[in-house]
Amino acid sequence: MTETTQSQSTIPVRNQWWDVWDQFKTHRGAVIGGAFLIFITLFVLLGPYLWQVDAQKLDIRNKDMRPFYIGLFADVKWSWSRPLGTDHLGRDIMANLIQGGQISMAVGWTAMILSLFLGTLIGVLAGFFKRLDGILMRFTDLVLSLPLLPILLVMMLLFRDPLRAAFGPETGIFILIVSGIGITSWMHTARIVRGDILAIKEREFVLAARSIGTPPRRMITRHLLPNVMSPIMVSATLGLASAIITESALSFLGLGFPSDFPTWGKILFDSVDRMAAFPERVIWPGLCISLTVLSVNYIGDGLRDALDPRIRGL
């Protein structure tokens, strides 16, 4: 008797993350996006070891070099040692892309996670606790009505120097930019999450959990959050894109990282005025930004499907 119950009770239950992975693999866009994201991440992380050119080294004699794919077919100044060319101060574009990518990706991810955390927290609190709803949503409206760029500019002016003094010039600016973008972009997530929580809160399984005696905090983590994963995932992918772009805009206004500190956005904006003569200086950082954003979008799409047991078809 014990033997039968033993053998029955030890039915191997497959780890559900394997099912998630199986479903994820069937989404072609997500797999390609994932591969590209891994590639670009490795490119910016390992790039400096493989391509040992100082991104900041000024080389006026070799300025305005064209990339190899133009140089091979046209009579212009180019060199294999500068495969993507140089800018108007002779800085290597390839090295700049690698170094700028590190900053852009770090800012994008951190700011996205921060704004996602804030948005989800405020959305869940407002949706779940009726007493907090009014005040939190009015606060969200308030922040939403503030003009984003002027606020960021004021923040930069007010806090740049104290933060620089406390954390050093690079880390200080990084913290400032990340928190600036984070706390000015959580509002849409908060609204979406609140709306979904309000709808899910009225479903019967939440009532069932209440009849079991599940306290509110576990109600949120066990029943509500898993069911609002999809919209959170979508705002995450959009959030990464807008964080990278906002950082570019700040750099463009000269209020982002210092001038000797390239980011994708900054390279892009630095080259805009001579775009007609040197299109590659705009195309490469632009491609980096848009492909990263696109691949994250696809990954988010695939993950959303993979995390939903109904689509997973189990």
Next chain:
Amino acid sequence: MLDAAPSKKPLVEVRDLKMHFPIYAGLLRRRVGEVKAVDGVSFDIMEGETLGLVGESGCGKSTCGRAVLRLYDLTSGSIRLEGKEIGPTPQAALRDMRPRMQMVFQDPQASLNPRMTVQAIIQEPLDEHTTLSTKEKQQKVYELMDAVGLNRRFAGRYPHAFSGGQRQRIGIARALALNPKFIVCDEPIAALDVSIQAQVVNLLEDLQEQFGLTYLFISHDLSMVRHIATRVAVMYLGKIVELAPREALYSAPLHPYTEALLSAVPEPDPSLEAKVERIILQGDVPSPANPPKGCNFCTRCPKVMDICREVEPETREVRPGHFAACHLHEITSQTAGKTAAQKEANERQHGE
């Protein structure tokens, strides 16, 4: 003495339960009234019995069931479970009482979290109220799945992969997990096919025998209630109009509403069907936000009298164990006259 068999003691005692939902309207969202979903309901449920609660849609059956489990904060009234008052208790303090009372929900699709496996769903009450190890919980979940007739291999699957009947079994297994004494079944069969309804009802009966459960069985299916219930309460517009042992209610209903309700039950035999005289009620159920003066049923009652539009009838024990709230029976059972009947009715409030 609501009890038909006095040897048993009541497990659940509900007295004058009121559940009103406020209506807010206007520019300032002021409170302009309330929906009296449950308006002064009293009944006892004996240990081991099944009390059927029937009535048409919107009469407050489900609200009543949920209010008894304190899923709502009551407007007023008293609920005693195993002699312990839980009416005005705050939600946080109710947590310790939750294992004693559980609920099976109407819609098995909506009452299961689509992101949780069957294992996790049935295990949730154990996570909340016990300190068993993971392995013991797993074992307990398997036992519960056996008890409700689910294959153990389905433990890792998600609710959407099951049929309606199987989902309802998952819901029942979850309700059973903590060995409750009292289960509110809120139309557990309404969303199921007829063939599956019988399975689920039989399962509920078997489990009642096996675990000594007490049910409050809410349904609008009169024949199913006749099958499972020991006693039946009929609700109309937030009030219980008649409460009686099953056979007494089905053979000799006292309240005109019960008569009308029973006459609507389909008769499977065509030769008998032709002879059935249906009582067709005119009009609609009045709004529970604005119930009529006097008896709630006076707007549609085929036997309405003048007094019905003026005075709310008291619930009285017309026959032993058979309660009805209708002026008709005050007059027939008490020849002393209207005022005397009124007076006496006030004195002998139903119940004790």
